[in-house]
Each structure stands twice: as structure tokens, then as C-alpha cells.
Amino acid sequence: MEVRARAPGKIILVGEHAVVHGSAAVAAAIDLYTTSSLSLLHEGQSQTPAHPLDWIRFFDSFVTAATALTAATSFYYAGEDGGAGAVELDLRDSALVFSWPCSSLRRALGEVSGKAGAPTPCSPDELAAIAKLMEGQEIPEAKIWLSAGLSAFLYLYTSILGCRPGKVVVTSDLPIGAGLGSSAAFCVSMSGALLTAAGTVGVGGGSGVEEWELFGKDDLELVNQWAFQGEKIIHGKPSGIDNSVSTFGSMIKFKKGELTNLKSRNPVKMLITDTRVGRNTKALVAGVSERASRHPDAMASVFHAVNSISEELSSIVELAAEDEIAITSKEDKLAELMEMNQGLLQCMGVSHSSIETVLQTTLKYSLVSKLTGAGGGGCVLTLIPTLSANIVLEKVATELESHGFRCFKVEVGGRGLQVCRG
Numbered sequence: 238m239e240v241r242a243r244a245p246g247k248i249i250l251v252g253e254h255a256v257v258h259g260s261a262a263v264a265a266a267i268d269l270y271t272t273s274s275l276s277l278l279h280e281g282q283s284q285t286p287a288h289p290l291d292w293i294r295f296f297d298s299f300v301t302a303a304t305a306l307t308a309a310t311s312f313y314y315a316g317e318d319g320g321a322g323a324v325e326l327d328l329r330d331s332a333l334v335f336s337w338p339c340s341s342l343r344r345a346l347g348e349v350s351g352k353a354g355a356p357t358p359c360s361p362d363e364l365a366a367i368a369k370l371m372e373g374q375e376i377p378e379a380k381i382w383l384s385a386g387l388s389a390f391l392y393l394y395t396s397i398l399g400c401r402p403g404k405v406v407v408t409s410d411l412p413i414g415a416g417l418g419s420s421a422a423f424c425v426s427m428s429g430a431l432l433t434a435a436g437t438v439g440v441g442g443g444s445g446v447e448e449w450e451l452f453g454k455d456d457l458e459l460v461n462q463w464a465f466q467g468e469k470i471i472h473g474k475p476s477g478i479d480n481s482v483s484t485f486g487s488m489i490k491f492k493k494g495e496l497t498n499l500k501s502r503n504p505v506k507m508l509i510t511d512t513r514v515g516r517n518t519k520a521l522v523a524g525v526s527e528r529a530s531r532h533p534d535a536m537a538s539v540f541h542a543v544n545s546i547s548e549e550l551s552s553i554v555e556l557a558a559e560d561e562i563a564i565t566s567k568e569d570k571l572a573e574l575m576e577m578n579q580g581l582l583q584c585m586g587v588s589h590s591s592i593e594t595v596l597q598t599t600l601k602y603s604l605v606s607k608l609t610g611a612g613g614g615g616c617v618l619t620l621i622p623t624l625s626a627n628i629v630l631e632k633v634a635t636e637l638e639s640h641g642f643r644c645f646k647v648e649v650g651g652r653g654l655q656v657c658r659g
């Protein structure tokens with residue numbers, strides 16, 4: 238049985254960081270996805286490549302990448318394990334394969350049997366056991382940041398399916414660690430695939446034809462709860478906004494765990510600029526919390542101001558959906574609110590010289606930008622007004638790319654988690 242689940246990345250229009258401290262924020266799904274494809278294996282089933290092309294890929298990676306050593310070791314382990322098999326994670330875009338023999342998982346985590354209902358948070362003991370299981374993996378130094386994603390994977394896999402053998406292949410359109418919610422899309426697609434394979438969600442679904450299915454609200458709620466636990470392993474203290482918008486899609490207002498769906502008739506258009514400056518959400522979120530504990534009153538005022546901006550922006554989106562304000566007036570207001578939010582993100586200490594370069598460049602063309610996600614580098618949003626000429630867009634993108642940045646346009650407010658069974 239193969240289950241594929243895909244979950245979108247997101248943009249945060251306003252409210253990042255402040256949302257961790259209880260303010261409202263507004264986010265929307267984008268049309269870039271992470272896909273997790275899960276195949277369950279029977280105990281004793283061989284994990285060596287079945288298809289001749291897979292053997293070619295296997296040997297190719299063996300000679301070209303040191304990481305293939307890990308893959309090779311995993312096949313050896315699968316044999317040593319008395320044929321009991323392994324749990325394998327193939328990160329296709331990074332050309333890295335990780336594998337854990339089921340016997341090692343059982344030794345480290347005990348006889349976990351898998352869980353059908355709501356998640357139990359990963360305990361400190363479990364986290365320590367997972368950290369030990371990571372020691373055997375050869376993660377290239379330049380990609381050491383992957384270890385957080387691998388830990389979230391091991392937690393989700395073993396908690397939902399127990400220590401039974403299986404293989405998950407992950408591919409993604411999203412830049413990783415750049416503010417577009419790659420960690421949430423990873424956790425949502427993984428939880429969606431695992432819970433579907435466990436028969437916990439999507440029961441009765443599946444038309445027998447290979448097509449993308451949407452889940453009902455209760456199933457999505459459950460996937461979202463599991464994905465949030467995965468996000469906690471990667472982020473430390475997530476607000477839950479990223480996994481919620483990745484699971485449910487659309488445009489949402491999010492405050493203290495409460496989600497409001499925002500109807501949006503004329504979705505906003507955004508240019509995204511990836512500064513290609515690497516950053517880490519966990520560290521940036523911790524940095525803002527430290528600033529808040531050094532200056533509690535000042536930061537409370539900053540978070541309060543962000544809350545007002547998010548509330549105002551969400552009511553403008555809703556009024557525009559009901560045709561109560563014209564699209565151009567809506568865009569002027571959104572641009573001003575985004576500009577104000579960017580100033581407050583600078584107060585929080587999460588901007589970066591590369592982000593400032595994007596802001597100054599787009600301002601030359603009278604376009605407003607703000608960072609999106611955790612900041613510190615990563616991606617910047619530029620609002621594209623309906624009436625802006627294509628030639629202006631081309632010029633601004635060319636100038637941004639001359640700085641070494643990468644620009645792309647996204648569709649905003651699309652679908653959340655989708656699943657396909659093969």
C-alpha cells in the first residue's frame with residue numbers, strides 16, 4: 238500500500254512572532270507543496286531496491302555521495318536484523334537516505350505499538366532516546382539542520398505506526414528554512430500519510446482511482462494536532478499557525494490557537510524574494526522571547542500594536558470579500574499595514590541587512606515589502622497591486638536578482654492537506 242500526502246507552505250501577511258505571545262496573525266497557504274509518500278513493508282520484506290532503475294540510483298549515489306554509505310548500511314542492517322526490516326526516510330531533494338533497523342528502534346523506544354487517537358507530546362525521555370538514535374546517522378555537516386526534521390520524523394512515525402518497517406520518500410517545492418513554513422508542511426504531510434496508513438483518518442475514503450482527496454474537519458483536526466507536536470520538536474515553541482494553515486489551507490486569522498477562516502474573493506498577489514540567507518526559526522523565536530523578558534513593558538506594547546494590525550487587516554480582507562471596499566483601497570490599506578508590521582518586526586530584532594536591501598529596492602518602484610515567517614534572512618513578501626504593470630514587476634525582479642536573491646510569484650489562499658492512495 239502506498240499513501241501520498243501533500244501539504245502546502247504558507248506566507249504570513251502580518252503577525253509573525255507576536256502570534257507566539259498571544260497576538261493575532263494572518264496567514265495563507267501558497268501553491269508550493271511538500272509531499273510524503275509512505276510504503277508499509279511486511280516484517281521480513283526486503284528493503285533492497287526492487288526495480289532495476291532503483292539499483293542504478295542506489296549505486297549511483299553510492300559512488301557520488303558519502304551519504305549513500307548510510308543507505309548501504311541500512312540495507313546491511315535490514316539483513317542483520319534477521320529480516321525484520323527497517324524504517325527508512327528518503328529525502329529525495331537532498332539525495333540523502335536515512336534508515337533505522339526496527340530492532341534498534343524497539344531497543345531505544347520500547348515496544349511502542351502505535352497510537353490511533355490524539356497525540357501524546359514527546360516526553361524528555363523519548364526525545365533523549367530519539368537523539369541517541371540520531372547518533373548513528375551520517376548527516377553531512379552542511380546539512381546538520383536536518384537533524385531536527387529527522388527527530389520529528391522518528392517521533393511521528395513510531396508514535397503513529399509503532400516500530401513496523403516502512404519507507405517514506407519526501408519531496409518539496411519549498412525552500413527549506415526560509416520562512417515559507419517548510420517545517421510545518423513536512424510535519425503535516427508526514428502526519429497525513431502516517432495517520433491514513435494507520436487507518437485513523439480518511440476511513441471509508443478512497444475511490445479506488447488515484448486522485449487527491451480532501452479530508453473532513455475532524456480528520457484534519459487530528460492531523461493538525463500531530464503535526465503541531467512535530468513542529469514543537471523542530472521549533473521549540475511554535476504558536477501553531479504554520480501547521481494550521483498548512484493543514485486547513487485558505488487564508489486564516491490565528492490567535493491563541495483559535496482559527497478563523499477569512500473569505501477572500503480577490504486573493505492578494507505576492508512576489509516572494511528568497512534572500513538565500515539561511516536562518517533557523519527556533520533560534521529566532523527564542524531571541525524574541527529573550528528580548529521580551531529583558532523589556533517586558535516595551536515588548537508588550539509592540540505585541541499589542543501587532544495585534545491591532547492583524548485585526549484591522551483581517552477585517553479589511555473580509556469587507557473586500559463582501560464588496561464593501563474597492564480592491565484598490567483594500568490594497569492601499571494592506572500595504573500600509575504590512576509596512577507598519579515590518580517596522581515592529583525590526584523592533585523585535587528579526588530583520589536582517591538582506592531583508593533591508595529587498596525593502597529599499599522594492600520601495601524604488603513604490604512597492605511595499607515585509608519579511609515573512611521568522612525573518613533573520615529567508616523570504617520577503619512584496620504586495621503586487623492589481624493595477625501594477627508587468628514591466629514594473631519584471632524590472633523589480635531583475636534588480637532583486639542582481640543582488641543574488643531569487644524571486645517567484647505564488648498563488649495565495651489555496652488548498653491545505655490532500656491525500657492520494659495508490
Ligand SMILES: Nc1ncnc2c1ncn2[C@@H]1O[C@H](COP(=O)(O)OP(=O)(O)OP(=O)(O)O)[C@@H](O)[C@H]1O
Nearest residue numbers: 382383386414415416417418419420423518610611
Ligand atoms: N523537506 C524536508 N525534509 C526534511 N526536513 C525538513 C524538510 N522541510 C523542513 N524540514 C525541517 O525543518 C527545518 C526548517 O524549519 P524552520 O522552521 O527553521 O524553517 P521554515 O519552516 O522553512 O520557516 P518558518 O518556520 O519561518 O516558516 C529544517 O532544518 C529541517 O529540519
Ligand SMILES: C[C@@](O)(CCO)CC(=O)[O-]
Nearest residue numbers: 253254475476477610611
Ligand atoms: C515566527 C513564527 O511566528 C512564524 C514562523 O513561520 C513562529 C510561530 O508562530 O510558530
Ligand SMILES: [Mg+2]
Nearest residue numbers: 418420421518
Ligand atoms: Mg518552520
